[in-house]
Amino acid sequence: MSEKSLPKSPVFYDPRGRRWRHVRRTYLALGVIITALTAVFISSVLSNPLLPRFNLRPLQHLPRSSDIKPQPPAPLPNAREAKAKKAQAELQKAYEKVKRVPGRHAELLPVAPPPATTPLPAPASFNAKQLAIGFYIDWDESSYSSLERNLDHLDWVLPQWVRLVNAKPDERPIADELNDGQALKALNLIRSKRPQTSILPMVQNLNDEKWEADVLAREVGDENSRQKLINALSEFVEQNKFAGVCVDFEEATKDTQPNLLRFMQELYAAFKSRGWIVAQAVPFDGEGWNYRDFAAASDYLMLMAYDQHYANKDFGSVAAQNWFEDLLSRRMNELDPAKTIIILGNYGYNWTKGSEAKEVSFQQALIDARDSEAQIEFDSETRNPHYDYDEEDQKHHIVWFLDGVTAFNQMRAASGYHPAGFALWRLGSEEPSIWSVFGTDQSNPSPDALRRMVYGYEVDFEGTGELLQVQSSPHDGERGVNVDSKTGFIASEIYDNQKIPSSYVIERTGDHPGMIALTFDDGPDPSYTPALLDILKQENVPATFFVIGKHGQAEPDLLRRIINEGHEIGNHTFTHPNLGEIPAILT
Template sequence: PDSYASLEQHASQITHLCPEWMTVTNGMGDLQIDGDTRLLKLAATKGIALMPLLTNLVGDVWQPEAIENLAHGPPSRQDRFIENVLSVLRNAKALGVVIDWQQIDPAYKKDLTKFIDKFADALHDDNKELWLCVQPGQELDYIDLDALSENVDRFVAMLFDETSDTDPPGPLASRSWFEGWIRVLLQDSDAKQWIIAIGSYGYDWTIGGKKAELISFSEAMSRANDAEIASAEVSGPGFSPYFYFQDEDKEHAVWFLDAVTFLNQLREVRDQKAGGFALYRLGSEDPAIWDALSVPRDFKFDNQTRQPLELIKSTDTITDVGDGEIVTVDEDRRDGTRKLAVDADGYLTAKYVTFAQFPTLYHQGAGGEHQVAITFDDGPDPRWTPKILDILKAANVKAAFFLVGVNAERYPGLVRRIVNEGHEIGNHTYYHPNLALCWPEHIRLELNATQLLLETITGRATTLFRPPYAADTGPTQQRVKQQRHDGSVILLHDAGGDRSQTVEALPRILDWLHTRGDTVVPLSTLLGTTRDAVMPPVLGNAQSLTRLVSSTGFRVYHSIEQFLWAFMIVATALVVIRTLIVVWLAYRFRRGPKTDFAEPISVLMAAYNEEKVIAETLRTLLATDYKGEIEVVVVDDGSRDRTAAEIERVAGSEARIRL
């Protein structure tokens, strides 16, 4: 982030940009590509030529075998590799590529030279350039400068890291070392073909440690300010500023490069008539370097030129101080000052009078080598948290629980149990949002609501906070074993999903830590403080009205929420019951199969002197297969025989006949 911010601010002063985009990962020529579309847009807008860096640095380890096997490998493999690089450069509309291959076996010098020549030819055919980084010292044993000078467009002399991060503390680019190497490299060669890379960064060595920490100029200032260093100087013979300080029981040595060392080295670059200079690395530099570009070679300052160099302007750059995964934020800013002078030999000197204060993250909690804290996020959860508490209680281990406010409000009894059993609690926001996507007002509301809730439930505040969305993937026990050496805080979860894996693995994790010789301690112990300090009790007369209002509010809110949940459950149950009743009634009174409908009919028949046949005629009519109702109405038409009497006789046994 600091690199990109510096690029945006100073893009108008930059002609070429070398982002770390490509890495050769193995001897097959496979590439790891880490491009950035933001750079493409910015470079195109500002007219900056892109020259992506191509390295053999995988993680923190150089992989010389990858380059050796590629250089010594078959032409087809080399062709495929070159085409892959060209494809990246074309897509980025880059001017070319900068090669930084280190720790190569000198036995491969000829193979490497041929391969770089072949690489350069392919780039030139595509109207692109090849620049080659040259490290002073033994790295020159495998680079044939004379042979490559005909095909390489630019050599980049990396004139920094005189003392590496694995060496004992010392200057990063002393005057004699820098000037000596620039003259050796440019001797008997075309000086215009050389670009001199000047460093602007620092190293913080822990005396007795294995490796120094790479820091920015701003971080060097913050550490000096925090350690209350009286002053530091840039003066002969080395012209390399440094200071020592004590951090708890550890002694530190900080050496760094600044705008003053930059100006002295830039003058030498110009005196040697090199083709240009580069700055390593963007984002870690002394901000005054950009003002230093206008300083004349003879260092004759006027007040307008001197003032930006003597004032160490505090910016929004965030710095880090200390070790450990627990962070305290200090937003204070304060400008610093240094006094410039020119010595008898014409070199620029400086004395730091006050060190600038930048926004700082103070890291704590590194603890002892065998001290470790266990933390749980997202709880409490009525299914998993009690099981975890039982395991911790059986093992006599105290942990820290970072609670989500909405869960704490639902299960206040679990929150009280956590505190009563001696564990520590922290704020994990109220609704577990992604804070990177939240407005500042939203963040404050999340934190304040959770803080008030925890105070109301437990009678204690908390100074511990962890933002949501920390990673928790992969097999739990295996992950702890692999990453234990990287830190002293183990992050687990007791809510937010199926945490059976955590419950199952926790006893084994505790056993493994014990076998390893680790002691599980509370977070407060890692911080070198007490439980009451990280969870201060809320005094009875302190903010009593606020606590009363918040307590009442949370209880009312909890009651309303519980009522709404009950209402929703009852309403849902009633809807389900009603639906079942409707379904049963629909089934019970469902329609049967469709049948043919037959209307009732009446048959009218006139009879006149039909005594002999009328009875048989009526029986025949009634014997019909018609499905509907039927009646026979006989009209006696004045018969003189016994027709009417015969009809009445038949009707006496058949209701469907009427006379």
């Protein structure tokens, strides 16, 4: 190659330096970018980033190699397990459809409102249907059971809800029971099931089962006290939209009688102006009672046609038919039948020598007769049933009582006077069969209906202890009834202890004085049950574990351990629902 062909300068020679300026800018940009990235990286490593919190259970142990091994497939359920699982699903599905009321104390439940217009029955006439009235008490569950079963028969309910109190001058002279759960339960039942039934609370001078004559004398002793009492009763009736009151002041002394009459006259005038009823319960044969004057001071005078013999008196008929007819004739000679109501007793007394007689319900009278193998006799003279028996302690018992037959004969004897109505003392103690002749639409009910005896309201517990077993379900009974074809009265009745009605009979066992049973409920629990079992094993103490099915299903090993260590297992159902809130088909 010749010298002429060689270049005069290097190929990449740049005498002006422009290429270097571009390269330097590029390096500078890259340096800035790398520095920024480095700063971001370092800050991200050193700072605590804000990450979302996960509610994860901390691991107690690090994972092991066995944890990642594939698990064997769950064994298929056998036919029995599959059937149980299907039944469980069906039960849960049905349970979810059941309308349930939250389990709350009755006193916390809202009070059912009264009807828009309080129905007040018109005074009875000779051609009108006679009033059917029931006395209700809170202290006996059977009274509520009777009210619930027989409410459709009743025109009035007279609950034992108001009493006089020994109040100071600036205090309310009455106390009422409407803050009591049982009273509210009954009130709600009446207003929701049969709101047309009139409610007339009883006003009594009864406190702790004693009639307080001194409190009564003070509350009606002067005009100011009487007016204060009337104002308190008016406020109570108005506030609760009741139909009126039934005054039941007993054991008034001779000196108190005139002031009591003044009180009734003033109360009647005050209530009449507001359309409220005043009824007064008076003794059938009360010494010193001016029946005519008291009848004029009320809408209805109610004759308590019972207690011929009673707790503090010698034994005998509670209301003999001849005694009833004789006194009724005397009373009706001075009273207006259209303003007179006859109260029929339906209960009994059990007398023992040397002690006060015990009041018994019709059902209890029959239970005692059956258990003592006593034969119930119908006394032809008094037409009241009775029997006697000896206890194991050699105490001799004499029992007289009233039943549906005595009520039928009494109503038949009174029907000729055309009274305004009949009342029953009391709901819960009566023979349930009485409702075939009492409070019916029939003007002349047949006595043949009383041959069938309906089972009662009380559960019959036999024995002692906390282990319960149903021995008998409710069943009706029967008796012989002989009717006098000439008079229409029932001449006699025949009880057979093998044919008397029975409610539930529950046997109670397990009572061992000096011994206790240790129980643990609603397990098994994976934390507490093992600890309990350890302690029981250490102390060599047996116990009973009442198991909830779904908990036991989840902890089968604990169930096996309970059994293997000598304990017993009891059943608290599968899900422990409130059995009172679900229908019988699911229980």
